[in-house]
Amino acid sequence: MTFPEPPPSITTTCFHHTDRPAGRRCTRCGKYACPECLTQASVGSHCWECIKADQPPLKQQVKAKLAQPLLVTRTIIGLNVAVFVLQLAKGSNVGSLFSDGGRLTHFDEVFGLSRLGIASGHWWQPLTSGFIHFGLFHIGFNMLILYRLGEQLEGGIGRLRFSALYFTSLFAGSFGVILLDPKNAVGGGASGAIFGVGAAATVALRQRGVNFWQTGWGPMLGINMLFTVMSSNISLGAHLGGLIAGAIVGLVMLNPRVSPSRRPFAYLLAAVISITSISGIFIQVHRDLGTCTEIVSGRFNCQK
Numbered sequence: 001m002t003f004p005e006p007p008p009s010i011t012t013t014c015f016h017h018t019d020r021p022a023g024r025r026c027t028r029c030g031k032y033a034c035p036e037c038l039t040q041a042s043v044g045s046h047c048w049e050c051i052k053a054d055q056p057p058l059k060q061q062v063k064a065k066l067a068q069p070l071l072v073t074r075t076i077i078g079l080n081v082a083v084f085v086l087q088l089a090k091g092s093n094v095g096s097l098f099s100d101g102g103r104l105t106h107f108d109e110v111f112g113l114s115r116l117g118i119a120s121g122h123w124w125q126p127l128t129s130g131f132i133h134f135g136l137f138h139i140g141f142n143m144l145i146l147y148r149l150g151e152q153l154e155g156g157i158g159r160l161r162f163s164a165l166y167f168t169s170l171f172a173g174s175f176g177v178i179l180l181d182p183k184n185a186v187g188g189g190a191s192g193a194i195f196g197v198g199a200a201a202t203v204a205l206r207q208r209g210v211n212f213w214q215t216g217w218g219p220m221l222g223i224n225m226l227f228t229v230m231s232s233n234i235s236l237g238a239h240l241g242g243l244i245a246g247a248i249v250g251l252v253m254l255n256p257r258v259s260p261s262r263r264p265f266a267y268l269l270a271a272v273i274s275i276t277s278i279s280g281i282f283i284q285v286h287r288d289l290g291t292c293t294e295i296v297s298g299r300f301n302c303q304k
Contacts, residue, residue, distance in 0.1 A: 169196020176241020
């Protein structure tokens with residue numbers, strides 16, 4: 001008995017890598033593809049062309065990313081964490097739980113806030129010092145409070161107003177450091193900005209009839225200010241400056257009686273306070289140079 005010979009096997013190749021054999025097809029378009037060009041899906045496998053075609057346009061993807069809640073809050077936290085990791089890489093002793101600033105690196109001195117740094121031409125310090133932290137507890141506590149503030153405020157007031165409050169308070173806190181803290185100190189931390197946003201939240205709740213002691217943020221700020229006054233390692237200037245600026249801007253920016261048409265005035269107020277704070281820093285440092293001794297070219301030693 002004879003049997004017919006089986007039909008010759010047909011060798012198929014991948015639609016993309018034509019020199020490679022393909023044993024499977026894309027379950028969406030039916031093209032033969034090699035394992036490298038297929039991705040396992042919930043049903044079958046899809047080729048990379050179908051996956052790419054199924055994705056929304058780049059413009060739509062960007063819009064979706066920007067529409068995520070707490071974008072500003074998470075961005076600020078991400079920047080703070082990135083700078084903290086960089087501090088560790090530069091050899092700072094910030095990896096300890098509590099740091100007394102006993103081993104400051106060149107990086108800390110360049111980007112932290114000090115009269116010496118400003119006098120040496122480090123004009124960026126009023127901003128960058130808000131991203132410098134000393135110790136795990138320092139950054140951990142600040143970022144936790146910032147995240148909680150962002151949860152309550154950013155979605156409600158919008159990213160622009162939240163950003164204006166944060167950075168206005170940061171600059172005002174830096175001004176407070178230069179005015180009130182020891183002349184030889186190197187400061188850093190987001191607490192000035194956080195105090196400002198917390199003060200704005202307290203003012204906003206109070207304007208809406210919430211008792212000060214029930215706002216949550218008001219008592220917390222009060223307790224923290226008490227610790228600030230009692231401790232020599234906590235910057236009174238940063239906390240006080242940020243708190244005052246945040247309360248003033250929040251009083252106008254978050255006032256429910258202010259119509260949307262008058263909101264530009266609130267942004268103007270925030271800009272005026274920021275510019276005044278930055279200008280005040282450089283003016284005060286210039287005045288302090290009269291009490292400082294130049295130890296090397298462009299570097300000064302100031303007495304407390």
